[in-house]
Amino acid sequence: xxxxxxxxxxxxxxxxxxxxxxxxxxxxxxxxxxxxxxxxxxxxxxxxxxxxxxxxxxxxxxxxxxxxxxxxxxxxxxxxxxxxxxxxxxxxxxxxxxxxxxxxxxxxxxxxxxxxxxxxxxxxxxxxxxxxxxxxxxxxxxxxxxxxxxxxxxxxxxxxxxxxxxxxxxxxxxxxxxxxxxxxxxxxxxxxxxxxxxxxxxxxxxxxxxxxxxxxxxxxxxxxxxxxxxxxxxxxxxxxxxxxxxxxxxxxxxxxxxxxxxxxxxxxxxxxxxxxxxxxxxxxxxxxxxxxxxxxxxxxxxxxxxxxxxxxxxxxxxxxxxxxxxxxxxxxxxxxxxxxxxxxxxxxxxxxxxxxxxxxxxxxxxxxxxxxxxxxxxxxxxxxxxxxxxxxxxxxxxxxxxxxxxxxxxxxxxxxxxxxxxxxxxxxxxxxxxxxxxxxxxxxxxx
Amino acid sequence: xxxxxxxxxxxxxxxxxxxxxxxxxxxxxxxxxxxxxxxxxxxxxxxxxxxxxxxxxxxxxxxxxxxxxxxxxxxxxxxxxxxxxxxxxxxxxxxxxxxxxxxxxxxxxxxxxxxxxxxxxxxxxxxxxxxxxxxxxxxxxxxxxxxxxxxxxxxxxxxxxxxxxxxxxxxxxxxxxxxxx
Numbered sequence: 001x002x003x004x005x006x007x008x009x010x011x012x013x014x015x016x017x018x019x020x021x022x023x024x025x026x027x028x029x030x031x032x033x034x035x036x037x038x039x040x041x042x043x044x045x046x047x048x049x050x051x052x053x054x055x056x057x058x059x060x061x062x063x064x065x066x067x068x069x070x071x072x073x074x075x076x077x078x079x080x081x082x083x084x085x086x087x088x089x090x091x092x093x094x095x096x097x098x099x100x101x102x103x104x105x106x107x108x109x110x111x112x113x114x115x116x117x118x119x120x121x122x123x124x125x126x127x128x129x130x131x132x133x134x135x136x137x138x139x140x141x142x143x144x145x146x147x148x149x150x151x152x153x154x155x156x157x158x159x160x161x162x163x164x165x166x167x168x169x170x171x172x173x174x175x176x177x178x179x180x181x182x183x184x185x186x187x188x189x190x191x192x193x194x195x196x197x198x199x200x201x202x203x204x205x206x207x208x209x210x211x212x213x214x215x216x217x218x219x220x221x222x223x224x225x226x227x228x229x230x231x232x233x234x235x236x237x238x239x240x241x242x243x244x245x246x247x248x249x250x251x252x253x254x255x256x257x258x259x260x261x262x263x264x265x266x267x268x269x270x271x272x273x274x275x276x277x278x279x280x281x282x283x284x285x286x287x288x289x290x291x292x293x294x295x296x297x298x299x300x301x302x303x304x305x306x307x308x309x310x311x312x313x314x315x316x317x318x319x320x321x322x323x324x325x326x327x328x329x330x331x332x333x334x335x336x337x338x339x340x341x342x343x344x345x346x347x348x349x350x351x352x353x354x355x356x357x358x359x360x361x362x363x364x365x366x367x368x369x370x371x372x373x374x375x376x377x378x379x380x381x382x383x384x385x386x387x388x389x390x391x392x393x394x395x396x397x398x399x400x401x402x403x404x405x406x407x408x409x410x411x412x413x414x415x416x417x418x419x420x421x422x423x424x425x426x427x428x429x430x431x432x433x434x435x436x437x438x439x440x441x442x443x444x445x446x447x
Numbered sequence: 448x449x450x451x452x453x454x455x456x457x458x459x460x461x462x463x464x465x466x467x468x469x470x471x472x473x474x475x476x477x478x479x480x481x482x483x484x485x486x487x488x489x490x491x492x493x494x495x496x497x498x499x500x501x502x503x504x505x506x507x508x509x510x511x512x513x514x515x516x517x518x519x520x521x522x523x524x525x526x527x528x529x530x531x532x533x534x535x536x537x538x539x540x541x542x543x544x545x546x547x548x549x550x551x552x553x554x555x556x557x558x559x560x561x562x563x564x565x566x567x568x569x570x571x572x573x574x575x576x577x578x579x580x581x582x583x584x585x586x587x588x589x590x591x592x593x594x595x596x597x598x599x600x601x602x603x604x605x606x607x608x609x610x611x612x613x614x615x616x617x618x619x620x621x622x623x624x625x626x627x628x
Binding site: 075084085086087088089090092093118124125126127128129131132135136138139159161162163164165166167168169180181182183184185186201242243244245246250251252284288329331333337341342345346348349352353355 | 470472475477478479480481482484485507513516517520521522523524538539540541543544545576577578579580581582583584585589591592593594619620624625626
């Protein structure tokens, strides 16, 4: 059931160049949009397509676009979120590296639809080699008259720039990203106002993920109805899944929404099964923030139905027995995996990445890391497990941005589904792999 | 390494600074701060000293505190000197699942340093970092702008030998990274 839309031409030699990309039909959506469609008609097609934000939130893209304020004489901006930092996620990097012009094309078509004349792609700083690739692609697009003044003779002007981040997960949150793009610390803003009303430089702004913007290209080319016909239910189209962990074939896969999780993990077409013939223990299906599920619940819902790769099916059962599609960062763990130690890497991550603005997150993430460290070091008690539960409960819902929730959910789900493992660890730590002392590494980046 | 050179960009870099500033609307030049800090770090031995940050402030006509507060927020900006080769090893979940801790330990043993330390000859700094978006090719590390993936001990040894013989500083970018507008 392989369905390649975004990655259709990924294996064509030279597809990263403008020449080959255009020979394969690239930039057709720009021609079509600028020459034959109105801005509203494009927004309408995106609405019809049912496309949902591919960065993790899954909010309908067309609806987000329709919220954009259009006051007379005020600039509007489109900002592409290429800050990909959710552990387990590397699809945007793959797309930008292999087929950069798909993103550039999507940016032009989308910017036109939104009436933006300046747009930015905010790329996480660690991806410098990607920044080089994008800068070259943009340069070539300018030379071909696809960017700049009077694009393709239509009178539409667009400047497109790449902005380099500098190492901060929080800048993937859209208002933190805008702060960072304004040359400030990446502290999320209080909403409202939403960016669609007051975003970059206090002007109306739309922030969309790389994959979302890339998907606008086939939607404009083939129509929203065509796209809506792919996938299942409200999970329309295809999704890029970043598969990692204990599998035979890690990598980025484009799937049609609705294939079974079992097929994704075990078929040769995708992950190729668990490495070294081991058994599946658990999966984090949508990036580090989403609840971890044990093997039985990721393969079948609590009702005994086969779990599908879609927003709805993965969420079936709520957090009690389900999870989320999130960013599509699919981390697979085999039977040897120590759930407590894996959770520790997540807790350390969120503590490191908390911006420090809200105390429940700033303090709570630190305590969760410390308690898990204590448990791993062999000094944990049963009360510590209860304390972890209490702390995550007090972070969730009590912060300005979703990082607090993102830090709480992995802890809550690990305890919910693997409490016995925590208890056994606490009672008999030497039975588990003893971890060495972890040094606090935050000192290098702080004064 | 403590730099002895004068804190001043050459003309080519200064032209790039002006080109970057033009990417933002009139009066919004502070947006150029992160790119400029990257350029400064690459130019001045891989870290941002107070005089370097003050120089960047002067280029953008903003207060030094506006630079300090930003430089101290982002993990890629080094506020202390680092070795000529900064080795950054990812060890978040997917990398940990595939042996990142063993890679960190191996590098530490080879270089005789602990996580966060610099070798006595100033050549290597070992730093663990959080997810670098290379989970499908784990374990991995980054040296400057280069990702090294699907690591084995042999690959790591070869890398250390390679960087042992280099004289230049590892850096994330140079003046040629950005397009001239």
